[in-house]
Amino acid sequence: MKIGKIPIEILKEHVFDQKIERSDILLAPGIGEDSAAVDVKSDIAVITMDPITAAGSMSGYLSVVVVCNDLAAAGAEPIGVLCTILMPPESSQEEFIQILRDIKEACKRFNIQLLGGHSEVSPIVTKPLIVSTGFGKVERDMLISTSKAKVGDKIIITKTLGIEGTFILYNEKKEKLKTFLTPEEVSEIENYINKLSVVEEGLVARKYASSMHDITEGGLFGAIYEVCKASGKGARIYEEKIVLSSSVKKISSFYNLNPYKLISSGSMLITTDKENELICELKEKGIDCYVVGEIIEEPKIEFINSSGEITLIDELPIDEIYKVV
Structure with missing residues (x-):
């Protein structure tokens, strides 16, 4: 593609064609429209931003998932996303259009609006770079801060660790990994696309949580480090209480990765003193969860x-995925 802005004809066909699906969206993308407008009424607006740099073919979809997960960790309902997409000159129009398709698929799945953004071809990038800004809303008394973990809180993890990292590695190295994964494990990994969001558990947990953090770059170790640093507390994590799927174990072992430092979107870390009520409600929603440790007064983190x-x-650990991709 030529250096510079993406042609309007492509955006007209693949971005500006979308209908406004939510009543709280007042202004959406269009030719010459550089801003979006959202009606949050008396709620609190919550905003977050994340880049996608190591997701390969799933980068468009994951660019939406990660910001929705950040919003959910604050107790917020995601409303919309703005995406900046930078493409290298050697990329094709089809690659760009596929990213847009994946972004729109994710927006549809999570009932949010693509609010706009920016796209261009730039010689300063060597592979597609997506930076997404997520926008959500939450009632004032439901807002959750990472810094509010309390001594004695139990640490709960939802689903299993390593979901996103395993999903990315499988999609990038599929033919190699299929040589030792069972058909059941392949099916499990391919279904991880349906488990990458933590919005549902975030909206449940905000009633019980003192703090929440979606487990992203740096994995479990990165998430608990940030929670403890933010709150000025410490933690004990017990390995024997952590659940890892066989596919995560196998792929981590094959690449000699520590699964506790592997990017894990799809899993939420929650601190709470109401663990029984929370676990009960999450399981009623079909969301697996388990206690892996507790928050302590002394500001040290013991694994x-x-x-x-x-x-x-x-x-703060460097994510294990960078050893491979």
Whole structure:
């Protein structure tokens, strides 16, 4: 494609064609429209932003998922997303259009609006780069902060760790990985696309949580590090209480990755003193969850393995996925 803005004809066909599906969207993308307008009434507006740099062929879809998950971690209902898409000159129109299709598919799945953004071909990028801004709303007394974890809170994890990392690696290295994965494991990974969102558990957990954090880059270790740093508290995590799927175990072992440092969108970390009520309601919704530890007063993070050995998590880890992609 030629360097510069994406031609209006492409945007007209693949972006400006969308209908406004939500009553709280007052102004959506169009030719010459550089802003969107959202009616949040008396609620609090919540805004977040994330780049997608290591998602390969699923980057468009995941660019929507990650910002919706950030909003859910604050207790907010996602409303819409704005996406900046930078394409390298050697990319094709079809690659760009596929990213738009994936973004729109995710918006439809999560009942949110593509509010706009920016797109161009730029020589400063070597592969597609997507930066998404998510917009949501929450009632004043439902807003959740990462910094509010309390001593004695139980630490709950939803679903299983490594969902996103395993899904990305499978889609990038499919032929190689299929040589040792069982048909059941392949089916499980392919279904992970339906498990990458934590919006449902976020909207349930906001009634019980002192803090929430979606488990993204840096995996479980990254998420608990940020929760503890934000709240000025510490934590104990017990490896024996963590659930990993066989596909996550196999792919992590094949690439020699630590699954606790692997990007894990699809899993929410929740701290709460109402763990029984929360677990009961999540399971009623069909969402697996389990207690893996507790928040402590001393500002240190202990990871206790199955042999009782303690590892201190004293820095934000580099995500394991960068060893492969």
